[in-house]
Amino acid sequence: MSAPEPYDAVILAGGAARRFGGGDKPGAKVGGTPLVVRVASAVRGAGRTIVVGPERPGLEAVFVREDPPGGGPVPALRAGLALVEAPRVVLLAADLPFLTEEVVAGLLEHPDAVLADGAGRDQWLTGAWRTDRLRAALERYEGRSLRGLLGPLDPVRVPGGDDWTDCDTPEDLARAEERLEVNEWIETACAELGLEPGSVDRDLVLDLARDVAHGVARPAAPLTAYLLGVAVGRGGDPAALAKRLSALAVERQG
Structure with missing residues (x-):
């Protein structure tokens, strides 16, 4: 297997953060760690990490x-891209609490790639690009x-799946904190239960519980949720069973 092509990372961490109340959004913490530090940890394999x-x-x-x-973002990209030395560049926002090295590696598997969230929306601040091609596009772009x-x-x-979110508002940050706590609890509980x-x-499970x-x-x-687990343990299909139970619950509400 050939070695991965070298890449640099550009993280856009400026902006007015108006929807965030004008505060320091990249420095806001999820799980005790600033958002921008979480993003930087996902590109530890980069030759250079450039923070704009x-x-x-x-x-x-x-x-x-x-x-x-x-x-x-376009002037910020110009500033960051000017310092890129590698043939590939990963372009990221600084407010991605669930970005991982695995997500970055998946983007880098393609010449040019952008992450799409669970609803199919393109996340233009989560992508990997050929440096020369991006520079050429930026040179002639006036938008x-x-x-x-x-x-x-x-x-x-x-x-990118449903576990994808950025943090544009304080409410987004609170939801990210809650989701992180749930993820950590699932890992702890699973370890205890083998x-x-x-x-x-x-x-x-959460959607079923909500319904x-x-x-x-x-x-x-x-x-x-417990009954679903018992039924799954007996060989039932979790998705089919959850769908039936949710339908019953919605029917009762109506």
Whole structure:
């Protein structure tokens, strides 16, 4: 197997964060770790990590500012791309709490790729690109949107699943914190029970519990989740069983 092609990472960590109340969004913490540090940890394999935004002590990266500061993602990309040396570049936002090295590796499997969230929406600030091709596109581009710049490059859409979110608002940050706590608890509980965390369809169980809590009563939600587990242990198909139980709960509500 050939060695992976070298890549650099550009993380856009500037901007006014108006929907975040104007605060330091990249520095906001999820699970006790700043968002920008979480993102940087997902590109540990990069030759250079270039952060477009204010310097942050303790974060190993090359820092640069766009001109003018807060001028938007396209000027920020210009500033960051000017420092890229590798033939590939991973372009990322600084507010991606669930970005992993595995997601980055999946993007890098394609010449040009963008992540698509669970709803199929392109996440233009989560992608991997050929550096020369991106530079050429940027040189002739006069627009302001990343979609207008990157869309014509016809990237491969890499599914990101339902566990994908950025943090544009304080409410998004709170949901990310809650989701992280749930994920960590699932790992802890599975370790105690001798189960593989990947064998647990978190969203399926949570969706079922939500439907039962709304359609029947809150105490029925954990009991139904337990009954689902018993039925699955006897060989039942979890998705089919959850669908039937959710339909029953919604029917009662109606």
